[in-house]
Amino acid sequence: MLDVKILSYPTHAANKPIAMIPNCAATRHIHFALDGSGPAEFEAPSLEDWPKVTWTPAADARRVNLDALTRTQVAAWKPGETLLLSGKLLTGRDAAHKRIQDMLDQGQKLPVDFTNRVIYYVGPVDPVGSEVVGPAGPTTATRMDKFVETMLAKTGLIAMVGKGERGPVAIEAIRKHKAASLVAVGGAAYLVAKAIRKSRVLAFADLGMEAIYEFEVKDMPVTVAVDANGASVHQTGPADWRKKIVELKIPVHAA
Numbered sequence: 001m002l003d004v005k006i007l008s009y010p011t012h013a014a015n016k017p018i019a020m021i022p023n024c025a026a027t028r029h030i031h032f033a034l035d036g037s038g039p040a041e042f043e044a045p046s047l048e049d050w051p052k053v054t055w056t057p058a059a060d061a062r063r064v065n066l067d068a069l070t071r072t073q074v075a076a077w078k079p080g081e082t083l084l085l086s087g088k089l090l091t092g093r094d095a096a097h098k099r100i101q102d103m104l105d106q107g108q109k110l111p112v113d114f115t116n117r118v119i120y121y122v123g124p125v126d127p128v129g130s131e132v133v134g135p136a137g138p139t140t141a142t143r144m145d146k147f148v149e150t151m152l153a154k155t156g157l158i159a160m161v162g163k164g165e166r167g168p169v170a171i172e173a174i175r176k177h178k179a180a181s182l183v184a185v186g187g188a189a190y191l192v193a194k195a196i197r198k199s200r201v202l203a204f205a206d207l208g209m210e211a212i213y214e215f216e217v218k219d220m221p222v223t224v225a226v227d228a229n230g231a232s233v234h235q236t237g238p239a240d241w242r243k244k245i246v247e248l249k250i251p252v253h254a255a
Contacts, residue, residue: 053191057084057219066217069116074158074180077224079233083182085195085220089161090119090202093139095210097147104154111203112212115156120184121163123209124199133199133215137189138163141181141225145170152177165234166226175230182222195220 032040064073066087077083090112092100103110121144125134141162148170151157158179163186166174174181184192198216205211226232 055191055221057221058082061221063219066118069118069158071116071158071178071228075178075228077180077227079224079227079231079236081224083222083224085118085161085222086218087216088117089215089217089220090114090117091122091124091211091213091215092119093121093123093210094143095207096204096212097144097151099204099207100155101147101150104150110155113156114151116158117156118159118161118182119151119157120161120215122161124193124213125189125209127199131193133193133196135189136193136196136215138184138186138192140164141183142167142170149173149176152179161222165232171226171230171232174226174228178228180224180228181226183225184220184222192220 032042034040061082061084062077063084063086066085066089068087100110121139121141122136123139124136127134138161141160141164144160144162145167146169148160148166151160152173158177159182160179161182161184163183166181170181173179195217196215197218200214201211202214203212223233225234
């Protein structure tokens with residue numbers, strides 16, 4: 001590839017058949033012009049201009065103790081249900097999953113015990129000042145779909161946290177091994193980090209932000225995306241709403 005012309009437009013990259021993203025899709029943008037008079041200077045926005053954000057968990061949210069999680073408990077989760085995760089949560093993204101798969105293929109012992117554990121697809125940003133961890137929002141779960149069968153069959157992992165839907169291969173592996181896939185809120189990385197009380201690197205430190213961390217979390221809100229039976233909220237949700245639209249006689253107009 002010798003040359004790329006990029007036409008920008010306010011839309012999510014997932015809605016485009018072809019997209020080139022020079023950085024994470026969550027990166028915010030600013031437009032400016034250089035007129036030769038000197039460097040461009042920008043003033044950081046005042047936090048006082050933003051509304052105060054408060055959050056409390058719903059009364060019917062299911063509290064989950066990650067340190068005593070069992071497959072029986074996972075089997076009881078339902079698509080669309082809100083969970084509040086507390087306890088020790090592992091992390092891992094593309095690079096960590098690839099290294100785990102390579103180690104297993106070579107018969108090597110893994111540096112982390114995944115038995116009855118939950119992994120969060122995240123590459124946390126370095127902390128600043130007194131922060132435990134920087135922004136720690138979920139990455140796209142489908143990128144790890146090709147590793148799901150290996151992780152569930154060979155490591156003892158029983159649940160995963162990411163963002164977005166899972167593909168057919170991952171859903172079948174989840175159903176086969178009676179595991180679950182959960183989604184955290186995308187685009188709210190700073191707020192998600194508020195649930196993290198402690199953070200430490202367990203393995204693959206050379207991978208930087210893609211190392212395997214262990215977070216200690218308190219009431220981290222997630223939603224069940226795929227349950228142990230392979231039911232996906234990304235499939236059941238739209239179907240339920242199509243039915244409600246008919247029953248409630250909600251008018252639908254073509255764009």
